[in-house]
Amino acid sequence: MSEDNEMQDYYDLVNQASTLLQKSLSSTYTDALAETLTNLADGKVYVENGAPDEKSVAELEKLYSQIKAVNLSQLQLKQAITVNIIQAQRLDKVEVNKLMTPDTIGLIASLIAFEILTASGQKKINLIDPTIGTGNLLIEFIDQLNLAGDFEINAAGIDNDETLVGLAKSFSEVMNLNLDAYHQDGIAEWEITDIDYAIADLPVGYYPVDDNAAKFETKADEGHSYAHHLLIEQTMNNLNDGGIGIFIVPSAIFQTDQAKKLSAWMVSNVYLQAVLDLPGNLFASKEAQKAIVVLQKHGGKAQQASNVLMGTIPGTDNVKEFEGFRNQVRDWASNNFKG
Known part of the structure; x- marks a missing residue:
């Protein structure tokens, strides 16, 4: 698989996980993206007061295992996350500053x-x-x-x-x-x-x-x-x-x-x-x-x-x-x- 395809896969999977968390937590996409990245760094899904629910946790764990299987260099990883952030700012209509x-x-x-x-x-x-x-x-x-x-x-x-x-x-x-x-x-x-x-x-x-x-x-x-x-x-x-x-x-x-x-x-x-x-x-x-x-x-x-x-x-x-x-x-x- 080409490097560009792997970066696209990483972006797509993080986007799927963030969208799922956004719905589960009724949060902004930016908050959901931040939690997704924290979960990836910690190696587990953070649950508070039953949110996200068990079904969502199972889906997220599956997505996280797929994300971890994507092999990116430090530079590629940053580029992929940067695109996720651009997506977050577009969806949440972030102010210019x-x-x-x-x-x-x-x-x-x-x-x-x-x-x-x-x-x-x-x-x-x-x-x-x-x-x-x-x-x-x-x-x-x-x-x-x-x-x-x-x-x-x-x-x-x-x-x-x-x-x-x-x-x-x-x-x-x-x-x-x-x-x-x-x-x-x-x-x-x-x-x-x-x-x-x-x-x-x-x-x-x-x-x-x-x-x-x-x-x-x-x-x-x-x-x-x-x-x-x-x-x-x-x-x-x-x-x-x-x-x-x-x-x-x-x-x-x-x-x-x-x-x-x-x-x-x-x-x-x-x-x-x-x-x-x-x-x-x-x-x-x-x-x-x-x-x-x-x-x-x-x-x-x-x-x-x-x-x-x-x-x-x-x-x-x-x-x-x-x-x-x-x-x-x-x-x-x-x-x-x-x-």
Whole structure:
């Protein structure tokens, strides 16, 4: 059987199991998918208060044994589950800010992190995604780093959406990754400490809890503050000295009515090391265009890069141009992040 057929089989079987659980539990498809993945990781069907019923449990056990018989590599497994997540988001009509981050963005972010880690000689990192969502960005980021080098990665994620936290946790379990997942408002105080790196595709919009926003320097002078500004400040404040934050943000982040507050905070607290527009073909319109911003917290061996890495990242399908971009990142990292 071809690899594509095996991936299709895996997707179809997980879809069948999730659909069956959705009916049995009267839940959303996303919740059912999360429970399916948890059951697969645990090797048994979780039953609470008689749900799912005995008939459904028997059907699920049969499906799970078929799923376990499908032989996929780590990369294929992730791709198959990613398609299941896309299906879940379509069926549950998920809002735009909660849509899954494409793999290409995780790949590019991991390339940047890999070159910084290689230049600095760091092999062990504590990593967080403060807006973990489905977990796809963080898992793709970790998988690509593991493919590229020998790193010891401890990962954590935060999200205010309980369904998505459950999905991210179960996704990581099936992928055999150790992830601590926290269901909380990322702008409220964090329990987790000792963090070296952060990766986040930040939700864009206004943050509604003005009392929580009041303690941040990036808060708006009047009205609601931008959630993505607050999350950048919160994340960088929680990193270790010299810690790196890799953020996916709107390309126009420095051209909005609240940009002055963000820029003023950055000057005092972080080094702006890179601003790179993501490939345009990843977005439906110019208005939806996003960029990767790399920030480094003051302290430790951190210093302002002699040249801020700027420009537009070529599409990964353009092999020659993308290889040129990789070389540019390597030179930038080796010149500015020596251990």
